[in-house]
Amino acid sequence: QMxxxxxxxxxxxxGRSLRLSCAASxxxxxxxxxxxxxxxxxxxxxxxxxxxxxxxxxxxxxSVKGRFIISRDNSENTxxxxxxxxxxxxxxxxxxxxxxxxxxxxxxxxxxxxxxxSS
Amino acid sequence: xxxxxxxxxxxxxxxxSITISCTxxxxxxxxxxxxxxxxxxxxxxPKLVIYDVTNRPSGVSNRFSxxxxxxxxxxxxxxxxxxxxxxxxxSSYKSGGTYVFGTGTKxxxx
Numbered sequence: 001q002m003x004x005x006x007x008x009x010x011x012x013x014x015g016r017s018l019r020l021s022c023a024a025s026x027x028x029x030x031x032x033x034x035x036x037x038x039x040x041x042x043x044x045x046x047x048x049x050x051x052x053x054x055x056x057x058x059x060x061x062x063s064v065k066g067r068f069i070i071s072r073d074n075s076e077n078t079x080x081x082x083x084x085x086x087x088x089x090x091x092x093x094x095x096x097x098x099x100x101x102x103x104x105x106x107x108x109x110x111x112x113x114x115x116x117x118s119s
Numbered sequence: 120x121x122x123x124x125x126x127x128x129x130x131x132x133x134x135x136s137i138t139i140s141c142t143x144x145x146x147x148x149x150x151x152x153x154x155x156x157x158x159x160x161x162x163x164x165p166k167l168v169i170y171d172v173t174n175r176p177s178g179v180s181n182r183f184s185x186x187x188x189x190x191x192x193x194x195x196x197x198x199x200x201x202x203x204x205x206x207x208x209x210s211s212y213k214s215g216g217t218y219v220f221g222t223g224t225k226x227x228x229x
Contacts, residue, residue, distance in 0.1 A: 035218070037165075044122070044223040045157070045165065045208050050216070059216035095164060103212040105155030105170035112164060 009113030022096030
């Protein structure tokens with residue numbers, strides 16, 4: 001049974017940093033691309049970032065480019081999102097999601113972790 | 120990165136069929152057969168119901184079907200049931216290695 005468990009969310013002041021983690025189990029973590037997707041309160045889904053299975057290729061949404069870094073540790077089956085220079089508009093539930101295959105949608109999601117950026 | 124355009128809400132009676140549209144551009148929906156659809160119940164994580172425009176993951180009801188014409192993809196739910204009441208989002212791979220979601224559609228079962 002595939003499982004993804006996010007952690008690291010919380011309340012943080014604008015301009016500060018936070019690192020999210022996503023622990024994966026139940027599948028061969030090192031063979032799938034992994035994504036972060038966020039959802040602001042009462043709003044829709046927004047794709048944030050992707051890392052390839054080997055962690056070499058990384059792509060970001062324009063809204064986070066230059067501020068967020070996605071990374072992974074395949075030896076620990078863990079995905080990360082380093083978020084710097086946080087803004088109020090980054091307030092959201094952050095989900096990690098597993099790619100079904102190259103480009104083919106996200107077939108497993110975590111329960112999400114809430115990040116609140118507020119002074 | 121502009122979101123794909125979906126109707127805000129769609130409704131239907133039990134047993135009826137409804138269709139949700141998802142309009143993009145030639146750089147996303149129109150350029151690739153990598154459209155997927157997600158169902159999200161309140162307070163829950165999204166669930167994949169369609170991938171690669173027309174394919175259903177194992178365990179998803181065959182009442183869900185997908186299609187695409189040009190820059191518009193569609194999700195059809197036939198034999199509408201109360202449990203289908205949820206938010207639905209489309210998503211597409213986009214040129215440049217990125218992805219984009221739709222604006223979301225709230226489905227109501229009357």
